[in-house]
Amino acid sequence: MLKKGVLCATCGVQYDETGQTPDRCPVCADERQYVPASGQRWTTPEALAAQYANEFESLTPGLFSLCSTPKFGIGQRALLLQTPHGNVLWDCISLLDDATFQQIQALGGLTAIAISHPHYYSTIASWAEAFDCPVHVHEDDRQWIMQPSSRLSFWQGDRLDLLPGVALHRLGGHFPGASVLHYPTQKLLLGGDTLLVTPDGLASFMWSYPNNIPLPATTVRAMGEALEALDFDALYCAFKDSEIPSGAGQAVKYSVERYCRALESCQMPGPR
Numbered sequence: 671m672l673k674k675g676v677l678c679a680t681c682g683v684q685y686d687e688t689g690q691t692p693d694r695c696p697v698c699a700d701e702r703q704y705v706p707a708s709g710q711r712w713t714t715p716e717a718l719a720a721q722y723a724n725e726f727e728s729l730t731p732g733l734f735s736l737c738s739t740p741k742f743g744i745g746q747r748a749l750l751l752q753t754p755h756g757n758v759l760w761d762c763i764s765l766l767d768d769a770t771f772q773q774i775q776a777l778g779g780l781t782a783i784a785i786s787h788p789h790y791y792s793t794i795a796s797w798a799e800a801f802d803c804p805v806h807v808h809e810d811d812r813q814w815i816m817q818p819s820s821r822l823s824f825w826q827g828d829r830l831d832l833l834p835g836v837a838l839h840r841l842g843g844h845f846p847g848a849s850v851l852h853y854p855t856q857k858l859l860l861g862g863d864t865l866l867v868t869p870d871g872l873a874s875f876m877w878s879y880p881n882n883i884p885l886p887a888t889t890v891r892a893m894g895e896a897l898e899a900l901d902f903d904a905l906y907c908a909f910k911d912s913e914i915p916s917g918a919g920q921a922v923k924y925s926v927e928r929y930c931r932a933l934e935s936c937q938m939p940g941p942r
C-alpha cells in the first residue's frame with residue numbers, strides 16, 4: 671500500500687520517487703539524527719513489507735499503539751486515538767500493509783493524521799492517501815518534508831484544534847514545530863518525543879536524543895509553562911513503555927524543574 675520511492679533505513683522517512691536514489695538522507699545528516707558509521711542505507715517498500723509486520727496494542731480505552739516488528743528505523747510507535755468525532759493517528763510508522771489497513775478500518779478508519787516532528791514523517795503521504803484524510807504537519811518544520819502530497823496540511827502558530835476536543839500544541843524544543851496532542855476529555859497527552867518518559871517514571875527533553883544534546887533551560891521552562899496550561903493525567907510518548915499512566919501532570923512539572931536545575935546549577939530540587 672506504500673507509494674513508490676526509497677526509504678532511509680535509519681530514520682524510516684520515504685523519498686519521492688525520482689528514479690534516482692538520493693546521495694544521503696538530510697534528516698539523518700542533521701545532528702538530531704545520525705548516519706550510521708557504516709554509511710547511509712536505503713530500503714524499498716517491497717523489502718519493508720517482506721521483512722516487517724505491525725503489532726497493535728490497546729493502551730487504555732480508546733487508545734491503541736501500533737509498532738513495527740522487528741524494530742525498523744527509529745522504532746517509534748504510532749498512536750490511534752478514538753474520539754466521538756473520528757479517529758486520529760498521532761505520529762506514523764513506515765510500514766503500511768493490508769493487515770494494518772484492515773485493522774484500522776475495523777477500528778473506524780482515520781479522520782486525521784498529525785505528526786509531532788520530522789523524525790516520524792515516515793510514509794505519511796501513503797497513509798493519508800490510503801485513509802483519504804489530511805496529515806497535519808507544523809509549518810515551521812516544512813523543510814523536512816521529503817515526499818510532497820496534496821494531503822499535507824501545514825499549520826501555524828501554537829495551537830491547532832484538530833477535531834472537537836482534540837488539540838495540537840506546539841512546544842518547540844526538539845524541532846521548531848515539535849508538538850504534542852491534548853485530549854482533555856480523557857486527560858490524555860500524547861507527547862511524541864517532544865518530551866520523553868525517563869526510566870524513573872519522569873520526563874526529559876532533548877534537542878538531540880541519539881547524540882545526547884540537551885535544550886537550553888530557558889526553552890525547557892517555556893515548554894513547561896505551556897504544558898502546565900494543559901490539563902492531563904496520562905502521558906503516552908513515542909516508544910513502547912514510554913508512558914506515565916497517571917499523575918503525569920505533576921511528574922512533568924517536577925521533571926521540568928529537575929532538568930533546569932541540572933543545567934543551571936546542579937542543585938537538584940529535592941524529593942518529589
Ligand SMILES: [Zn+2]
Binds near residue numbers: 680682699
Ligand atoms: Zn534518514
